[in-house]
Amino acid sequence: MSDAPDARIETSEQTAPAPLVHVEPHRWALSWWARLYRRAARRWNVTRHVRQFCQPLTLKGTENLQGIDNPLLVIANHTSHFDTAIVLSLLPMRIYNRTAIAAAADRMYRERLKGMLNSLKYNSFPITRGGGREALAYSQWLLHNKWSLVIFPEGKRSRTGELQPFHIGPSLLALNENVPVLPMYIKGAADILPPGTQTSRPAPVQVRVGPLLEFTPGTPIPDCKQQMEDAVRALAG
DSSP states (O other): OOOOOOOOOSOOOOSSOOOOOOOOOOGGGGSHHHHHHHHHHHIIIIIHHHHHHEEEEEEEOGGGGTTOOSSOEEEEOOSSTTHHHHHHHHSOHHHHTTEEEEEEHHHHSSSHHHHHHHHHHHOEEEEOTTOGGGGGHHHHHHHHTTOEEEEOTTSSOOSSSSOOOOOSHHHHHHHHHTOOEEEEEEESHHHHSOTTOOOOOOEEEEEEEOOOBOOOTTOOHHHHHHHHHHHHHHHHO
């Protein structure tokens, strides 16, 4: 399974910041034939991996997946590259068919072939970490055109398993496009594929799905961000 997408929009304070990596999204990943491939191959690219390595997989709050529709923003905590497969495996087919994955350009798209394969298999697209609001342009375009997004608001994997502060990118998207937010919390994925490792191993996984968050027009961005973080933290409780 490929690297789980990162959604870091703000620039970290670093002594010597790394150069930004900007890669254009593969828009052909939205074509009818790419969508048909992902629908047909979901069993092998997603479901098979989850069944093989999430042993057992315990789900709570799945009733919150009923009745949801595109577009929406799916957010989750981030501890492992395996998080993306777990989230995708839970989405109803009508959502899965029109869902894109925000991925860190500096990790997922450094190699051209790897980036193309991830775009085809998972409909991932590159986000430039530290790229500010410009990095959100394609994400916003997707939501505006009735695509849903999976994004990890912490911006990078937690090395301790503790939930890290959220960045503002997802709240900007939710407010600007007036879309609901579906929060999830994943526990145990780091035991399948810990940071710094390349080989997956089976481990117990729990996923808790929360009710949709909807924000009224005019909600301040910090309030929206805090409500998202509080929702995921409550699921972790």
